Amino acid sequence: MTMSSTLQHDGLVVGSPKEEKKVEDRGERRFHRQTALLYESVRRETFSNWPLSFLDPDKLAAAGFFYLRTDDHVQCVFCQGIVGYWDPNDDPPTEHKKHFPNCPLVAGVATGNVPREKPDSETGKVYKLLDDYHKYRVANTRPQVSTTYQKDSLSIPETNKVAFPALNTIQSRTQTFTRWPKDIGVSIDALTEAGFFSTGLSDWVQCFHCGGGLHTWQKGDDPWVEHARFFPYCPFVRMQRGEEVVLRCWKENPAPCATARPITLTPEESDLLLHHPIAKRAIEMGLSPASMKGALKQRVESTGVICRTVTEAMELVFDYEEEQRRNNNAKNNSHDGLVITEENRDNAPTEPMTVEAQDSFFPKDTSAITYNLEQIPKQLELLAEVKLLQRQVQLEEKRLLCRQCGERRVAVVFQPCSHLHLCSECARPRDTCSSCGTIVRGTLRPIIG
Numbered sequence: 001m002t003m004s005s006t007l008q009h010d011g012l013v014v015g016s017p018k019e020e021k022k023v024e025d026r027g028e029r030r031f032h033r034q035t036a037l038l039y040e041s042v043r044r045e046t047f048s049n050w051p052l053s054f055l056d057p058d059k060l061a062a063a064g065f066f067y068l069r070t071d072d073h074v075q076c077v078f079c080q081g082i083v084g085y086w087d088p089n090d091d092p093p094t095e096h097k098k099h100f101p102n103c104p105l106v107a108g109v110a111t112g113n114v115p116r117e118k119p120d121s122e123t124g125k126v127y128k129l130l131d132d133y134h135k136y137r138v139a140n141t142r143p144q145v146s147t148t149y150q151k152d153s154l155s156i157p158e159t160n161k162v163a164f165p166a167l168n169t170i171q172s173r174t175q176t177f178t179r180w181p182k183d184i185g186v187s188i189d190a191l192t193e194a195g196f197f198s199t200g201l202s203d204w205v206q207c208f209h210c211g212g213g214l215h216t217w218q219k220g221d222d223p224w225v226e227h228a229r230f231f232p233y234c235p236f237v238r239m240q241r242g243e244e245v246v247l248r249c250w251k252e253n254p255a256p257c258a259t260a261r262p263i264t265l266t267p268e269e270s271d272l273l274l275h276h277p278i279a280k281r282a283i284e285m286g287l288s289p290a291s292m293k294g295a296l297k298q299r300v301e302s303t304g305v306i307c308r309t310v311t312e313a314m315e316l317v318f319d320y321e322e323e324q325r326r327n328n329n330a331k332n333n334s335h336d337g338l339v340i341t342e343e344n345r346d347n348a349p350t351e352p353m354t355v356e357a358q359d360s361f362f363p364k365d366t367s368a369i370t371y372n373l374e375q376i377p378k379q380l381e382l383l384a385e386v387k388l389l390q391r392q393v394q395l396e397e398k399r400l401l402c403r404q405c406g407e408r409r410v411a412v413v414f415q416p417c418s419h420l421h422l423c424s425e426c427a428r429p430r431d432t433c434s435s436c437g438t439i440v441r442g443t444l445r446p447i448i449g
Contacts, residue, residue, distance in 0.1 A: 028135065028256045030230050031213040032143040034201055035305045037066055037077045038112045041131055046202065048216045054088045062115065063092040064105045069181040069203050078111055078308075079103035104309070110277040112308045122275040129272055130306060132259065137304040139258040142231065143211035163211030164197070173197040173208060185219025194223035195236045209236035230255045263301065270297045276306060282313045288321075295320035315424070318411070318445045402426050404434065415442040 026048050036042045043066040047057035052072050060067075065074035065083070073084035081100035097106045104111050114131055118124045143163065167173050173192040176199075180188060184203055191198075196205040199213070206213040212231035227237045228249035238246050265273075273279060273296045274289055283289050295316040300306060307313040402408050408423035417438040422430070424445075431440055 026216050026218070028138060029214050029216050030138045030255070031204065031215060032138060032141075032211075032304060034199065034204065035112075035303070035308065036134065036138070038305055038308065039114045039131060039134055040116045041114075041135075042066075043077065044116070046216055049218065052086055055086050055090065055092075059092045062117075063096050064103070064113065065092065065096070067202070069184060076100065076103055076105070078105040078113070110281040110310050112278060112306050114306070122272065123277065126272045126275045129269055130276075130300070133261070133265075133300065134304050135258040136261050137263075139256060140260070141263075142234075143213070162209050164206070164208040167197045167208040176200070184217050186217045186221050186223065190223045194227050195234075195240075196223060196227070207231065207234055207236065210234035225249050225253075229253055265297050265301060273297060273300070273306075278307055278310055278313050281310050282317065285310075285314070287314060287317050291317045291321050291324075294324075314445065318424070411445060413444040413446055414438070414440050415444060420446065 027045050028042075029045065031042070037046075040061050043064075044057060044061040046067040046069075047061065048067075049069075050057050050067060050072075055072075057067075060074055064076045064078050066077060067073075068075055068082070071084055072086050073082055075082045076096065079100045079102065081096070081103060083095055083099060086095075093106075096103065100106060105113060114127050114134075116131070118128045162168060167176070170192045173196065174188065176197040177188045177192075178198075179200055180198055181203055191205055195207045195209055196214070197208055198205055202215065203217050204213060204215040207227065210231050210233075212227075212234060214226060214230060224237070224241060227234065228241060228246040231237065232246050232250040270293050274283070274293055276296070279292050279296060282292055292313070296306060296313070298320065299316055307316060400409050402410055402423035403421045404426040405423060408425065410420050410422060411424045412422055412427035413420045414427070414433045417433050417436050419433050419435045421435050427443065432438065433440060
């Protein structure tokens with residue numbers, strides 16, 4: 001009986017040496033916005049160092065949960081419900097429904113969820129499109145902190161452009177770590193010195209200068225190295241560590257990459273967006289498919305994610321249509337090829353002329369001009385009618401102003417009372433009608449024009 005593998009030099013039998021735990025590949029750790037958790041693939045990445053071997057993280061992520069990095073606590077993206085202290089026989093979807101039955105994902109309501117499963121359908125194709133597009137944006141861009149699109153493969157010409165100027169000191173960034181999870185293994189001092197502040201969500205941090213975000217930290221991570229690795233063109237890390245050091249960190253341990261593609265969606269990809277459950281539901285409620293496609297295309301290209309709820313999608317469509325109307329009005333605001341400028345409007349007469357004004361307006365030398373004097377009273381009558389019509393228009397326009405702020409146009413119809421008295425900004429926080437007190441069960445956005 002050979003015991004060489006279990007004998008110490010003093011002859012005592014010991015157990016077999018424990019195999020070192022293989023370091024888990026954390027995959028893509030970058031984020032631009034916390035709404036990235038709408039993607040099941042992103043939620044799954046948060047389960048690094050998951051402590052429970054009997055509970056599959058894949059099932060948790062599919063059920064809408066992401067890991068909070070505290071004990072075995074997970075949180076739902078869609079209802080913000082937190083579940084912990086799991087037992088071996090617990091099933092994530094069942095526990096989710098048991099504790100949070102009104103969760104939109106549990107109730108089967110159309111949400112912005114993007115599952116990893118790719119069914120053989122048009123809906124499955126739009127899920128794959130969104131997932132691939134998000135991976136490309138995260139791997140090749142940084143969050144937009146200006147009006148121009150900035151690739152991370154290019155240096156920033158405006159080195160003074162700061163994403164979060166209020167957090168440009170170590171002290172201000174340190175104050176954001178009040179809810180930082182314990183036992184992460186990375187010190188707060190090291191994170192703040194490297195330019196990071198806590199977002200308040202699990203271990204998600206962002207750079208105050210470039211806006212780049214990282215999550216899923218592990219013991220032994222060097223924030224400076226991770227910053228340089230994932231965001232090598234951040235002006236702050238280059239200034240503090242030097243370009244040569246940053247590029248070396250980048251090349252020695254490259255960040256995950258994604259398949260290159262254009263940043264704009266193709267017409268076919270834009271059409272595919274209409275097969276997302278949120279788009280389908282909104283169109284069933286009467287929204288224009290063309291406007292829905294344009295609004296979602298604009299949203300995905302600017303943020304990389306789709307809407308969280310149908311209500312959010314409807315608001316996007318209303319804003320998109322309003323923007324289109326303004327653009328069309330600006331294009332059509334011309335006469336005989338002469339664009340009517342604001343200056344011309346200011347100089348134009350706003351009210352009918354009085355008789356005295358007409359006297360000063362008409363030429364003094366009337367020898368070359370002939371008039372039919374009988375027509376002058378008729379012209380004055382027409383001017384009076386124009387004045388009356390202008391007053392009526394002003395009254396009607398006043399009726400279209402929000403009764404609460406008195407500045408913006410009314411835009412929301414409360415249901416079931418059908419009152420149209422408030423703009424979208426004033427109506428959004430209300431749960432009762434401001435005119436009759438009826439509980440608001442829903443809203444509509446009428447097209448006034």
